[in-house]
Amino acid sequence: MSDRDEINDEFAEQGRAVYEALLARTGEGAPQPRLEPTRRALDLLGDPQRAYPIIQLAGTNGKTSTSRMIEGILRGYGLRTGLFTSPHLVSFNERIVVDGEPISNETLVRNWEDIQPYLNMVDLELEEAGEPTLTFFEVLTVLGFAVFADAPVDVAVVEVGMGGEWDSTNVADAAIAVFTPIDLDHTNRLGSTIAEIARTKSGIIKPAATVVTAAQHPDAMAQLKNAAELSEAPIVVQDVDFALTSDVVAVGGQVISVRGRAGEYTDLYLPLYGDHQGQNAALAVATVETFLGNGLQRLSTDPLTEGLTEVESPGRLQLVGIEPTVLVDAAHNPHGARSLEAALGKYFDFREIVFVLGVLGDKDAEGILEVLAPLAARIHLTASTSTRSVPVDELTDRARARIDPRLLHSFDSLEDAVFEAREWANEGESRLVVVTGSVVLAGEVVVMAEDNGWKK
Structure with a gap:
């Protein structure tokens, strides 16, 4: 066995230990509706989430697929990207991706060692105040933002864990708030109606941000528009400002055309099945147009084609x-x-x-x-x-x-x-x-x- 193999084995074991330490905390099924502990930990770390622009996604379905498409197109432009999604399908490292690759165990362990003293400080403060210590997802959020700053990345695409308003990822001020379709889910925590759920998810909309949303149920759209108005955030709506204009079944996926904010994009190959993936791709295109040129600049053919052609969505058909x-x-x-x-x-x-x-x-x-x-x-x-x-x-x-x-x-x-x-x-x-x-x-x-x- 080479020295490098021994190092890899060592970090694999330490990576498993990091995951076990996270699992010992309150799980993702029971998140704490709060932001202050995550904000406190990040403040102690020097606010790594402020070191790069953030595109944040909330919604009921399609968040991960759309996040991957956005990240892929941005990477096609030569940007160094961070991608934060959940849950993972096979390996925990899938949740934190830098430049298209899940972080290595070495990167995981190194960043964990950097943030652990500060996590311990926050845990102690919470215990003294009689509050629950940092949860699995709160710690994961801190870890993800720290990894992206350490990389460093040019832009981070961050998927909300649950809801939006009090989800720990919402400590960041996203430049663009993206909404995939909103429907009933997690009703015991987010609300029993689409309107209530949308109200919670709309909490990711911040002043000076731009909202890009999929077509929504009228009750959800009303909540998003209201939140955008209160934050004075412009809102870009699917089937109004951009649209999927065609999708044709092809070998291994589909060929789509999109009317974007800044132009028409035709005959794009998308190696994913499902009309919903075509809709996700249209949302991704409009988001990247918004990020790169405020919706005024047409996307270049090569980065767009490369980003969509290479996209994967494990566990989705x-x-x-x-x-x-x-x-x-x-x-x-x-x-x-x-x-x-x-x-x-x-x-x-x-x-x-x-x-x-x-x-x-x-x-x-x-x-x-x-x-x-x-x-x-x-x-x-x-x-x-x-x-x-x-x-x-x-x-x-x-x-x-x-x-x-x-x-x-x-x-x-x-x-x-x-x-x-x-x-x-x-x-x-x-x-x-x-x-x-x-x-x-x-x-x-x-x-x-x-x-x-x-x-x-």
């Missing part, structure tokens, strides 16, 4: 197996399930589908099932390894109350659920396996597919 065909899609709410339903009908030609489904406890399992059941020949109910997963017996009872019980098959083991689904698909013609319902579930099946060579 991702092909992980052939013979039989296995798709993984991290749709975890009814809105995401509807996008999955539309994409399966347009981009794939199979006569029968088996869904392998597991959901987390704060998600609308019934709503997801009601969207997907009409497409299903079978539904395999299971659970991921997450402690937040709905137990299989409970999920089965909830499913039987809403859909035809003859469709349902329950499995305590995700591996068994997927194995039986693949066996069933291989026994007939034109059968498809779709794994969905949870990002965690999707990630575990991606690893399973790689380990077992499903695409060989």
Whole structure:
């Protein structure tokens, strides 16, 4: 073993230790609705989040895909980019990306060692005040901003964790506030109506920022426009100021055309499935136009083409197996399930589908099932390894109350659920396996597919 290999192994072990230390904190499923502790930690670090402009994204679905597209186009222009997304699919390092690559364990460990003394100081202050110590996501936010300043990056694309107003990423003053479609999700924390949820998400709009938004439900749009007006922030609206003008199915994805703020962009190849991804691409184009030239300068063909052609969106209609065909899609709410339903009908030609489904406890399992059941020949109910997963017996009872019980098959083991689904698909013609319902579930099946060579 070379000295470099030994160093890599050492940092891999230390990187795992960093992740374990984060997991020991209050998890992402129970965020604290506050900003001051994150702001305090960053202040002690010299406010690294002020060292570069920030594009911040909030919404219910499409945040990660749109973030990746924005980052890819900006990188095509030669900018050194930072990308902060959550949750991760397979590796924790996926959440913090510099110049198109997840940070190395060496970078993770070095920055962790730099920020840890300041995190300890804030934890101590919180304990003395009788408040909970910094949570997983608060610490992750501090780490991400520190990594970007250390890199350094020219621009950071930052996805909100949950909500917006009190999400820890909102300690930054984003130059552009981007909104993907807003729908019902996390209703126990964000509100029971689209208007309430949009009001919370609109909290990322700051004075002097520009708002770029996807087409929205009228109740959501009213909240965004109101918040923009109060902050005197100009607002750029999809289907008014820019639009997806065409999308045509192509091998491995689609070919799209976009009417941007500053010009027309035709025949762009997007290697992702789903009409919603075309809409995400239009939103990304308008965002980059806004960032680079305030919407007045047409994007150059080469950076735009390169940025979109090379974009990846792991866990979103991702092909992980052939013979039989296995798709993984991290749709975890009814809105995401509807996008999955539309994409399966347009981009794939199979006569029968088996869904392998597991959901987390704060998600609308019934709503997801009601969207997907009409497409299903079978539904395999299971659970991921997450402690937040709905137990299989409970999920089965909830499913039987809403859909035809003859469709349902329950499995305590995700591996068994997927194995039986693949066996069933291989026994007939034109059968498809779709794994969905949870990002965690999707990630575990991606690893399973790689380990077992499903695409060989």
